[in-house]
Amino acid sequence: MFVHLAIHHPKPEHTDDLLASMHRVDDAAQGAPGLIQIGAWRDQRSDRLVGLALWESQEAFQASADQIFQAVADDPFDQWCEQPPDVFHLTKP
Template structure:
C-alpha cells in the first residue's frame, strides 16, 4: 500500500524563496530514491507550501530519509517558517 509524507510550511514573506528552494531540493533528492512514486510542492492561495511525497510503501520512505535529511535537515525552518511545520505521514487509502 502506498505511503505519503506531507509537510505544510507557512513561510515568512521574506523567506518564501528559501523555503521553496529547500522543498524543491528535497523533491530532487527524493526522485533519485528507490520506491518514490511521485513528489511535488503545492503553492496554496493562502501563502502555504505543501510538500507531498508518495512512496511505494513505508519502508521505502524510511530508507530514503537519511538522504533527504542530508539535503535539507540543516535548513533553518524555525527562522524561515511563521509556524512549526505541520507533518503528516500515513497510508494512502
C-alpha cells in the same frame, strides 16, 4: 501506498527561500527506491507551501528519508517559518 505530506508556514519574506529548500529535497529524492512522485506546491488561498511525496510503502520512505532530508539539514527553518510544519504520514485504512 504511503504519503508524506508536510504543510509549511513560511514567513512572507522567506517564501522563496523555503520553496528553494523544498526543491532541494525534491532533487535529493530523485531515484530513491519506491518513490512514486514528489513535489512542492503553493496553496492559492494562503501563504502555505505543501510538500507531497507518494511512496510505494512506508518502509521505502523510511529507508530513504534520512539521506533525502540531509540535503536541507542546515537550512534555517526556525528563521524562515512562522511555526513548525504540520507533517502527516498517510496510509489507506
